[in-house]
Amino acid sequence: xxxxxxxxxxxxxxxxxxxxxxxxxxxxxxxxxxxxxxxxxxxxxxxxxxxxxxxxxxxxxxxxxxxxxxxxxxxxxxxxxxxxxxxxxxxxxxxxxxxxxxxxxxxxxxxxxxxxxxxxxxxxxxxxxxxxxxxxxxxxxxxxxxxxxxxxxxxxxxxxxxxxxxxxxxx
Amino acid sequence: xxxxxxxxxxxxxxxxxxxxxxxxxxxxxxxxxxxxxxxxxxxxxxxxxxxxxxxxxxxxxxxxxxxxxxxxxxxxxxxxxxxxxxxxxxxxxxxxxxxxxxxxxxxxxxxxxxxxxxxxxxxxxxxxxxxxxxxxxxxxxxxxxxxxxxxxxxxxxxxxxxxxxxxxxxxxxxxxxxxxxxxxxxxxxxxxxxxxxxxxxxxxxxxxxxxxxxxxxxxxxxxxxxxxxxxxxxxxxxxxxxxxxxxxxxxxxxxxxxxxxxxxxxxxxxxxxxxxxxxxxxxxxxxxxxxxxxxxxxxxxxxxxxxxxxxxxxxxxxxxxxxxxxxxxxxxxxxxxxxxxxxxxxxxxxxxxxxxxxxxxxxxxxxxxxxxxxxxxxxxxxxxxxxxxxxxxxxxxxxxxxxxxxxxxxxxxxxxxxxxxxxxxxxxxxxxxxxxxxxxxxxxxxxxxxxxxxxxxxxxxxxxxxxxxxxxxxxxxxxxxxxxxxxxxxxxxxxxxxxxxxxxxxxxxxxxxxxxxxxxxxxxxxxxxxxxxxxxxxxxxxxxxxxxxxxxxxxxxxxxxxxxxxxxxxxxxxx
Numbered sequence: 001x002x003x004x005x006x007x008x009x010x011x012x013x014x015x016x017x018x019x020x021x022x023x024x025x026x027x028x029x030x031x032x033x034x035x036x037x038x039x040x041x042x043x044x045x046x047x048x049x050x051x052x053x054x055x056x057x058x059x060x061x062x063x064x065x066x067x068x069x070x071x072x073x074x075x076x077x078x079x080x081x082x083x084x085x086x087x088x089x090x091x092x093x094x095x096x097x098x099x100x101x102x103x104x105x106x107x108x109x110x111x112x113x114x115x116x117x118x119x120x121x122x123x124x125x126x127x128x129x130x131x132x133x134x135x136x137x138x139x140x141x142x143x144x145x146x147x148x149x150x151x152x153x154x155x156x157x158x159x160x161x162x163x164x165x166x167x168x169x170x171x
Numbered sequence: 172x173x174x175x176x177x178x179x180x181x182x183x184x185x186x187x188x189x190x191x192x193x194x195x196x197x198x199x200x201x202x203x204x205x206x207x208x209x210x211x212x213x214x215x216x217x218x219x220x221x222x223x224x225x226x227x228x229x230x231x232x233x234x235x236x237x238x239x240x241x242x243x244x245x246x247x248x249x250x251x252x253x254x255x256x257x258x259x260x261x262x263x264x265x266x267x268x269x270x271x272x273x274x275x276x277x278x279x280x281x282x283x284x285x286x287x288x289x290x291x292x293x294x295x296x297x298x299x300x301x302x303x304x305x306x307x308x309x310x311x312x313x314x315x316x317x318x319x320x321x322x323x324x325x326x327x328x329x330x331x332x333x334x335x336x337x338x339x340x341x342x343x344x345x346x347x348x349x350x351x352x353x354x355x356x357x358x359x360x361x362x363x364x365x366x367x368x369x370x371x372x373x374x375x376x377x378x379x380x381x382x383x384x385x386x387x388x389x390x391x392x393x394x395x396x397x398x399x400x401x402x403x404x405x406x407x408x409x410x411x412x413x414x415x416x417x418x419x420x421x422x423x424x425x426x427x428x429x430x431x432x433x434x435x436x437x438x439x440x441x442x443x444x445x446x447x448x449x450x451x452x453x454x455x456x457x458x459x460x461x462x463x464x465x466x467x468x469x470x471x472x473x474x475x476x477x478x479x480x481x482x483x484x485x486x487x488x489x490x491x492x493x494x495x496x497x498x499x500x501x502x503x504x505x506x507x508x509x510x511x512x513x514x515x516x517x518x519x520x521x522x523x524x525x526x527x528x529x530x531x532x533x534x535x536x537x538x539x540x541x542x543x544x545x546x547x548x549x550x551x552x553x554x555x556x557x558x559x560x561x562x563x564x565x566x567x568x569x570x571x572x573x574x575x576x577x578x579x580x581x582x583x584x585x586x587x588x589x590x591x592x593x594x595x596x597x598x599x600x601x602x603x604x605x606x607x608x609x610x611x612x613x614x615x616x617x618x619x620x621x622x623x624x625x626x627x628x629x630x631x632x633x634x635x636x637x638x639x640x641x642x643x644x645x646x647x648x649x650x651x652x653x654x655x656x657x658x659x660x661x662x663x664x665x666x667x668x669x670x671x672x673x674x675x676x677x678x679x680x681x682x683x684x685x686x687x688x689x690x691x692x693x694x695x696x697x698x699x700x701x702x703x704x705x706x707x708x709x710x711x712x713x714x715x716x717x718x719x720x721x722x723x724x725x726x727x728x729x730x731x732x733x734x735x736x737x738x739x740x741x742x743x744x745x746x
Contacts, residue, residue, distance in 0.1 A: 032375045032398055033742050034423035037467065038504055041493075044486040059371040071375070076318035077397045079340040080369055106416065109401035110325050110334050111317055130504055 014150060021065075021091065022147040023053040025140070028064035028088070030081060033071030035098040038130040047133040054140050061087040066143070067120070070130075072100035073113045085120040093147070095139055096122045099129050183266060184208035190229050195219045206679045207258075209269045214281035217272050221287045224259060224268065232259035232268055235569050236682075236691065237708045238294035240302035244328040246697050253279050255304065256693065258680055258708070262566055262580060265587055269680065274304065283309040290569030293716040301326035301403075316399040316745055319344055325404060332404050346380045346392040361389065364727070368397045372475045372731045376741040379719070379730070386726045391719040395745055402746040406705040410671025411437055412511055414702060419505040421707055422743040425464035425686040427496070428457050429707075430509030435590065436681040436692040437511045440674050443646055449513040449639035450591045455526060455629050456499070456508070458622040459492050462533065464686035464738075465573075465615045472612075472735030473544065476553050476728075481540045488533045495525045511672060512647040513640025526630055530623055537619055544612070554609035558721055558733030561606055568720075569713030572688025574737060577614045578606035584684040596628045611736040646672050671700035685710055687738045709743045 029039050043049045043057060058064040061084045073081055085094070096116055099105035102125045104114035116122060123146065126139035184204040191200050191210065198216035203209045212220050224232045236258040243249040255272040272281060283306035284291045295306045296315040303324035306312055314321065320342040323330055349363050362383045367373035376397040381388045402421065406414045418433045419426040431453050438445065445453070470485035493503045498519045500508040508515055519525075544550050560570070565578035575582060581602040585593040601617035603610035640647045648667050649660040676698035682691035688710025695704040714737045722730040 030369060030375070033400075034420055034505055036375055037423055040467075040471075041486060041490065041503075044490070045483045046487065046490040059369075072398060072400050074397065074399055075321075075335060075338040076343075076399065077368060077376070078338060079343055080397075083340065084369055107400045107405065108333055109405055110330070110332060110336075111321075111399050111401050112335075132503065 015148075018148050018150050022144040024056075025054040025066045025093075025144070026056045026058050026064045027054055027066040027068050027095075028058055028061055028084070029068050029070055030084060031068075031070040032073060032077065033100065035070035035101070035130040038133070039068065039070045039097065039136070042133045042136055047137070049137065049140070052137060052140055053144070061085075062089065064088055065092050067092065067094045068097055069094065069101045069116050069120075070097040072105065072107060073116050073119070074111050075113060076111070078113050078119050081116065082119050093123045093143055094120055095124045095126060095136075095143060097126050097136055097139070098131055099127055102127065105129060181208075183268075186229070187268060190227060191220075191223070194227070195223055205269070205677070206681075207267050207269045209271060211271045211273060213273055214275075214279070217270075218282045218284060218287070220270065221284045224270070225287055230268075231261045231263050232266075233288075233566050234260040234262055235288035235290040235294070235713075236260050236267070236689065237680075237693065237706065238291055238298065239693065239706045240298040240304055240326065241695065241704055242302065242326065242328045246695075246703060251275055252277065253302065253304065255281065255298065258691070258693070262582060267680070267682075278303055278305065280305040280307055282307055283312075285309060288569070289567050290713045290716065293712060300324070303327070314396075316396040318342055318396070325401065330404075332401070332408050344394055346394070348380065348382055348390050348392055366727075368394075372734065374471065374739070374741065376745070377715070377734070377739060379722075379734075381722070381727070381730070383727065388722050388725060388727065388730060391722055391730075393715060393719045395715060395741075398741040398745040400742075400746065402707070403705060406702050408701070410701050411674055412671060414705065415509060415511075416505070416507045418707070419507055420742050421709070421746060422464070422686060422690075422740045423505060424467045424740060425457075425460035426504065426506050427453075427460040427508060428464075428683070428685050428690065430506065431457055432681070432683040432685065432690045433692055433705075433707075434509045434511050435683065436679060436694050437674060439681055440677060440679050440694065440696060441511070441646060441672075443512055443641050443643050445513050445641055446638045448634045448637040449641075451629050451633045452514060452518055452522075452639055453509070454591050454593070455626050455633070456496065458626050458629075459495065459526075459529070461622050461686045462619045463489050463492050465619050468687070468735070468738040469540070469612060469615055472732070472738075473550075475731050475735045476550070478544070478547075478550070481543055484536055484540050484543075488529075488536045491529055491532060495522075495529060498522075498525065510640065510647065512643065513638070517639055523630055523633065523635075526626060530627055530630075533623060534620070537616065541616060551609070553728070553732050554607065554612060554736075555605075556607055557725065557729045558608045558736060559606050560717070560721060564717075565606065568717035570688070570717070571710050571713075572685065573614045573618060574611055574714055575688065576601060577603045577610040579604045584682055584689055588682075590683060592629065592632070593625075595632070596625050598625050598628075608732055608736040673698065673700060674702075682708065687711055687740065687743075688714075707743070707746065709746060711737065711739045711744050715739050715744055 096102045101116050104112050124139045124143045126136055128135050181204050187208045188202040199213050201211045224230045238257045241254050243252050251273050253274040257270040259268050298304045299312055300314040300316050318338040320338050321336050365380050367378035368376050378394040381391040402417055405417055418429040421429050466485040466489050470482040473481040497503050500506050560578050562579045565575050581600050583600040586600050598621045601614045603614050644663040649663050653660040654664045674696040678695040680693045682689050691708030693706040697703045
């Protein structure tokens, strides 16, 4: 190695970690309905989500750090969603794709969760029914920005909701 | 002594009446002539009537189309609060009939007809779940759509639409087969596995619990309702045109077909005609939607079996069709483009040119996939002879659409009862005899080609100008420039927006060819601005009910492949 040259740069470790995390999101598509079909389009050749460093779709919560809830979540599915969220290792983020996931949409009905933030904390809400691919990409880019800025995903709301939910049985 | 009450009837109803009179001793039966011959009976006579309708050589109603409850709490002129409505179809005689079972009391009981039509099993569970009818003799009467902690019966008129009940993990259903001991064990200890609801191969919202002996499934039970979004309750609380966005989200892979089916049902109740150009545009876009639906079905199915390339190949034509639909109405997937009386807006100027360029590009994608799949060893191993459904099974279980045609029954609504202009086109109904996964693949593939041919012919007779919607402004929104300039149009506009269109009192069942089977809408109107009761006939509901029977004896991987070929769309399944 030649000495005296400036072949290195310095940075804060957490900046470096955030940069790495932001560009290697592994999404778990919790697809239930119409939005899931649109999500398929987004990962297909035409829109190709891979360009934004969020491509490695994993169907196991143990291997994912981004939960994309695409579609309506009904009361019957709520415990399942919560369980999957709990099984994901930290750090983890949640994108609520579409109005059904964000607020229940136009299903103000007896069997539909009026927004998944009743169950899990949400980082980015993407409106639309279903959102266009561009909208979801913008949502993912916004999330990446906030990851870079070091914001923690768990806000105080999640603790509040966790208090209202029954504790999970220990394995 | 049985007597059949008489009211003036058409020929089919007259025939039903003549056969029924005196056929079943000690029964109370009357036949009315509505849009379909309608038989009214009481719970005591119902099983005998059912058996007669299925077995009598001049009736032969072998296919149970739909079975649903109606709550007459706010409806005049009905003898009791609850009634059970059953739609039947005869595959050999190509006729429909409706049966109404007049129930008594607030918590009615009636005999189950599962032993007459196996397809009734899940339909009866649904009527129990949403209306609280108790079917005596039903093998497994428990809730099917709502969760286990749900209290009350949601579709009763006195149930508040927004009343939710919390569902926790303890309330998730555990099938009886999990706890069962002393299972016949050949040489392995059996294991119970749970697939879903969040499993990539169950596409998000289906759940199958299976007991395995080694690799073999020895028993299975499916659980649905993980996407029950209360379509029927929502449609009762909205105006006729506001229901259209909800219909989009039934079968979201081919939303426009649902739009058209619903709108046509209401149009027939109103007795209005859509202009020729509007009807042809509907036909063209419906056939494109059918192609999109089959693309998703085949693509997802091949992904589940490991052939990812085809998924990319099949999503490309979808993306191109999206371009056309987006140009028409601005939406890609859930279009809401149909309106009662026509379409929401005029098609773009380059509509025909866009369609023609699609007709040129789509065949290449289909041929590519066909070449990759048709002679592929792995596909053969996993599709041929797997998931076989015989002709009789398919009819008994209430199959429809491509899955029925792949089992050798050439029933297609577009041929059997042509609507719009389907009788003016030259096209064929693909039928296959094998009834396995590969047959279902081939039928869908050929249907896409037939759809392209229909579109080609429709473009030839499409008028280059003219309205796409009816000019009846009681039904269709008047054009904006007139609303701003003359009083009459302004009033029509106001009434349309504030009160919705007024549909005359009555009931109707209309059926069309959806992408995965007979898509019917049973609509009851009490003459107001919103529907009293709407029940879509979900094509994949009876197929999912049969799934747990089809897969017994096969391997888990086969079950996954079979599930894909049945094309279960959760939005339509759970509504």
